[in-house]
Amino acid sequence: MLFATELVGASAYDSQAHFVGRVREFFVEPAEQPNRISHFLISRGRFQPLVARYNQVTKVAPGRIDLNVSERALDAYKPNEAWLAVQKDLLDQQIIDTEGRKVVRVNDVDLTEIRTNEHVELRIAQVDVGLPGAMRRLLQGIAPSSMVRKLQKKLPQRSIRWEFVNLIEPDPLRRVKLRITHEKLEDLHPADLAEMMEELSAAERQGIIASLDEETAAKVLAELDERLTTQIVEKLDPEKAADILEEMAPDAAADLLADLPKETSEELLEEMPNLEAEEVRELLSYDSSTAGGMMNTEFAYVSEASAREEVLGWLRKQDFNLEQLDTIVLVDAHAQFSGTVPMARMLLAAPEQLMKELKTEPLVSITPDASEKDVFELFDKYNLRMLTVIDEEKRPIGTVTVDDVVSRLVNA
Amino acid sequence: MNLTTINNLIDRIRGRTLTFFSAGNQWRRRIALFLAVIGPGIITSNVDNDAGGIATYTQAGSAYGYTLLWSLVPMTIALYVTMEMCARMGVITGKGLSDLIREEFGFRSTFFVMITGFLVDLGNVVAEFAGVAAAAQIFGVSKYIAVPMAALVVWVLVLKGTYRQVEVVFLIACIFYLSYLFSALLSHPDWLLAGRMLLIPPISSFHIDSGYLITLTALVGTTIAPWQFFYLQAGFVEKKVGPRQYPQARMDVLLGSISCMVIVFFIIICTAATLHATGLTNITDAGEAAKSLIPLAGQWAAFTFAFGLLNASMFAATILPLSTAHVICEGMGFEAGIDHKFREAPAFYWLYTILIVVGAGIVMIPNVPLWKIFIFSQVGNGVWLPIVVIFILLLVNRKDLMGEHTNTVTFNIVAWITAVAMIVLTFVLVGQGIYQWVRGTSG
Numbered sequence: 001m002l003f004a005t006e007l008v009g010a011s012a013y014d015s016q017a018h019f020v021g022r023v024r025e026f027f028v029e030p031a032e033q034p035n036r037i038s039h040f041l042i043s044r045g046r047f048q049p050l051v052a053r054y055n056q057v058t059k060v061a062p063g064r065i066d067l068n069v070s071e072r073a074l075d076a077y078k079p080n081e082a083w084l085a086v087q088k089d090l091l092d093q094q095i096i097d098t099e100g101r102k103v104v105r106v107n108d109v110d111l112t113e114i115r116t117n118e119h120v121e122l123r124i125a126q127v128d129v130g131l132p133g134a135m136r137r138l139l140q141g142i143a144p145s146s147m148v149r150k151l152q153k154k155l156p157q158r159s160i161r162w163e164f165v166n167l168i169e170p171d172p173l174r175r176v177k178l179r180i181t182h183e184k185l186e187d188l189h190p191a192d193l194a195e196m197m198e199e200l201s202a203a204e205r206q207g208i209i210a211s212l213d214e215e216t217a218a219k220v221l222a223e224l225d226e227r228l229t230t231q232i233v234e235k236l237d238p239e240k241a242a243d244i245l246e247e248m249a250p251d252a253a254a255d256l257l258a259d260l261p262k263e264t265s266e267e268l269l270e271e272m273p274n275l276e277a278e279e280v281r282e283l284l285s286y287d288s289s290t291a292g293g294m295m296n297t298e299f300a301y302v303s304e305a306s307a308r309e310e311v312l313g314w315l316r317k318q319d320f321n322l323e324q325l326d327t328i329v330l331v332d333a334h335a336q337f338s339g340t341v342p343m344a345r346m347l348l349a350a351p352e353q354l355m356k357e358l359k360t361e362p363l364v365s366i367t368p369d370a371s372e373k374d375v376f377e378l379f380d381k382y383n384l385r386m387l388t389v390i391d392e393e394k395r396p397i398g399t400v401t402v403d404d405v406v407s408r409l410v411n412a
Numbered sequence: 413m414n415l416t417t418i419n420n421l422i423d424r425i426r427g428r429t430l431t432f433f434s435a436g437n438q439w440r441r442r443i444a445l446f447l448a449v450i451g452p453g454i455i456t457s458n459v460d461n462d463a464g465g466i467a468t469y470t471q472a473g474s475a476y477g478y479t480l481l482w483s484l485v486p487m488t489i490a491l492y493v494t495m496e497m498c499a500r501m502g503v504i505t506g507k508g509l510s511d512l513i514r515e516e517f518g519f520r521s522t523f524f525v526m527i528t529g530f531l532v533d534l535g536n537v538v539a540e541f542a543g544v545a546a547a548a549q550i551f552g553v554s555k556y557i558a559v560p561m562a563a564l565v566v567w568v569l570v571l572k573g574t575y576r577q578v579e580v581v582f583l584i585a586c587i588f589y590l591s592y593l594f595s596a597l598l599s600h601p602d603w604l605l606a607g608r609m610l611l612i613p614p615i616s617s618f619h620i621d622s623g624y625l626i627t628l629t630a631l632v633g634t635t636i637a638p639w640q641f642f643y644l645q646a647g648f649v650e651k652k653v654g655p656r657q658y659p660q661a662r663m664d665v666l667l668g669s670i671s672c673m674v675i676v677f678f679i680i681i682c683t684a685a686t687l688h689a690t691g692l693t694n695i696t697d698a699g700e701a702a703k704s705l706i707p708l709a710g711q712w713a714a715f716t717f718a719f720g721l722l723n724a725s726m727f728a729a730t731i732l733p734l735s736t737a738h739v740i741c742e743g744m745g746f747e748a749g750i751d752h753k754f755r756e757a758p759a760f761y762w763l764y765t766i767l768i769v770v771g772a773g774i775v776m777i778p779n780v781p782l783w784k785i786f787i788f789s790q791v792g793n794g795v796w797l798p799i800v801v802i803f804i805l806l807l808v809n810r811k812d813l814m815g816e817h818t819n820t821v822t823f824n825i826v827a828w829i830t831a832v833a834m835i836v837l838t839f840v841l842v843g844q845g846i847y848q849w850v851r852g853t854s855g
Contacts, residue, residue, distance in 0.1 A: 092514050094745075105514070105745030129745065137519035202506035202654070231654035 107133030130158025190219035218247035242271030254283035292368030295398030452647025453664035462728035463543025473683030502648035535789020537771030543725030546699025601685035733767035794842035
């Protein structure tokens with residue numbers, strides 16, 4: 001095992017054992033091989049810096065590398081955007097540990113050697129985020145390597161295997177060149193990802209949201225601190241922002257748009273499909289601290305005269321979010337609100353049982369202009385999981401769910 | 413009344429104020445926008461008037477009367493210019509200052525900044541608790557009771573509160589600084605003369621002696637301290653203030669710089685009108701000053717003065733350890749911030765605890781030579797400040813970090829002049845401190 005810090009400033013010798021220069025940087029070329037050190041930058045003071053390829057290296061030890069070619073066979077160094085610079089892009093930077101679901105700072109990079117007959121390859125095995133790496137960084141070049149190695153054995157290890165490292169690169173072009181994808185991030189829970197994003201810089205957050213698929217991006221935005229959400233959405237390309245908003249529940253989308261300047265939110269609403277935009281517009285017309293401002297207009301309602309089996313068959317064909325099926329809203333022959341049925345009760349009922357026989361008592365509902373405090377009190381009093389919002393003609397227009405209430409209470 | 417009730421109360425007051433302002437006309441709404449951002453700037457600049465600061469202002473007022481007042485205007489500008497850069501960096505990049513130093517200047521620079529910062533701030537924390545002890549003495553409370561109690565209050569506040577609650581407490585503490593306004597009013601100063609001295613340096617009656625210069629240097633040294641840049645930037649980052657709210661953030665910094673200097677103005681004229689006017693020109697600490705105020709301006713002047721000192725010391729005793737813990741954790745990559753629980757950010761809370769316990773502990777040792785610790789932290793400050801200010805100037809001018817928000821040419825000229833002036837002045841202070849140390853006396 002070798003460490004990146006031990007190789008910084010290492011003397012490079014060519015095949016005739018002539019001193020060439022000092023190693024100042026090493027690169028990975030992710031397009032070729034995801035973790036192989038592909039190039040070594042060798043600086044020679046006032047002369048032009050050279051670059052050694054991985055197959056030109058025969059021996060690597062702390063503070064020294066040997067090449068199998070003469071100095072003249074080395075290429076001149078030209079900066080390349082598609083190369084990942086270990087020191088500049090990795091050391092001291094923040095990365096996402098997708099296994100530990102955390103944002104961490106890289107102290108050092110651990111390299112393994114793979115020997116073939118003619119050359120030695122270095123591969124990045126893991127990044128060090130603990131005390132040993134910190135100590136090496138501090139003492140490198142001041143204390144002898146052997147002493148540093150002895151000292152570090154006494155310290156607790158903390159490192160992350162390379163396959164769990166997710167680099168953060170705000171520049172989209174560079175991200176493509178370096179083959180950085182955020183697929184692994186899409187597998188994380190949106191709430192975890194949102195929490196990690198709060199620790200990153202504005203540009204980095206922007207980069208991550210822009211590269212996630214719309215569905216994940218919508219979920220993450222719904223979990224993020226609202227002050228950050230508005231900053232992100234404002235800076236997104238309007239088309240992309242509208243696509244993300246479309247994926248969000250209408251009430252979440254309305255909350256987000258309410259915090260944006262008027263022109264921006266209008267522009268985004270224009271970009272959205274008419275039906276969704278209409279729903280969001282309607283929600284926006286309510287004050288955010290009222291039942292209308294809390295409700296979600298996407299909910300399942302069925303006729304109270306239908307049978308349980310019939311309703312289930314219909315629900316299967318619809319594209320509802322599972323959270324919205326916790327409770328089913330019933331309407332009577334005049335399309336007026338007539339009760340609610342919890343999903344658990346439907347589950348236990350016989351197939352032919354009518355929905356109105358499964359209703360919970362008493363009949364609770366609220367008007368959209370009621371204050372959020374009234375909503376909280378109803379939830380508390382009747383131990384509700386969902387509350388139906390009705391208009392003047394007693395038609396159900398939306399529902400407030402218990403998670404809306406909880407997040408309001410936490411942020412109050 | 414337990415802590416949860418207090419916390420809820422604070423939350424409710426905050427909520428009410430915000431709703432009141434956001435419901436009204438355009439002006440009220442504008443104030444609401446500002447209230448959402450206000451905090452880091454005002455808090456940080458007011459903490460500058462900590463125990464050490466108040467001692468220096470007292471000294472300046474008693475020894476030189478109104479003649480040092482002119483320096484407050486350039487100091488306000490310097491304070492604003494340096495703090496505005498950090499506010500801008502925090503708002504634009506969304507990262508703390510030590511995060512940026514680590515990413516751009518590497519591990520060793522960061523480590524050096526952290527270690528110096530820790531030692532310097534430890535010295536400062538000792539000074540704050542010494543301030544608590546001095547104020548308690550005026551009220552007739554033993555320091556062996558007052559200091560541990562103050563340490564406990566400060567510790568619990570941060571450990572149990574969330575960022576928003578702590579901030580409200582801090583903002584209230586800022587209002588308590590107004591007690592110096594009353595001290596000043598009660599001591600009947602010559603307002604006209606004070607006003608003239610503030611705007612025009614007294615060149616005609618200028619007698620430059622080394623004491624005058626040293627006091628001037630000390631004024632600058634106590635007002636602009638490196639830790640405040642870290643705290644300010646972290647404050648805006650933790651509040652999640654974004655580029656759109658930058659005008660409000662800048663206003664916060666501007667108000668902070670001015671209010672800080674207004675308080676300094678009151679302290680100096682209070683002591684000038686009483687101590688200096690009656691020939692008491694050799695006052696070196698704030699407790700002594702408050703005591704001398706009793707026969708000169710009455711008990712109430714002394715009490716408001718001592719209350720101001722107590723408030724300032726406690727306030728700074730919270731923020732200094734907090735800022736230090738932030739710097740170290742950010743740089744090392746540990747979890748940091750008041751919004752985390754103890755379990756989630758152990759390093760952060762341990763550092764905070766150690767600074768308070770050790771800081772308060774040193775003050776409790778009988779006959780400890782405190783002035784040696786103060787000189788030590790002053791020297792440390794002098795080493796630390798130039799490095800931090802230069803880092804700030806380099807970072808704020810980086811296009812890749814700041815985009816279009818780098819310094820303008822004019823701003824850069826003002827900023828570099830300020831930086832160089834500050835560095836020269838602190839070096840003078842360091843030299844003077846070492847001289848005192850070698851001579852082995854505190855005066």
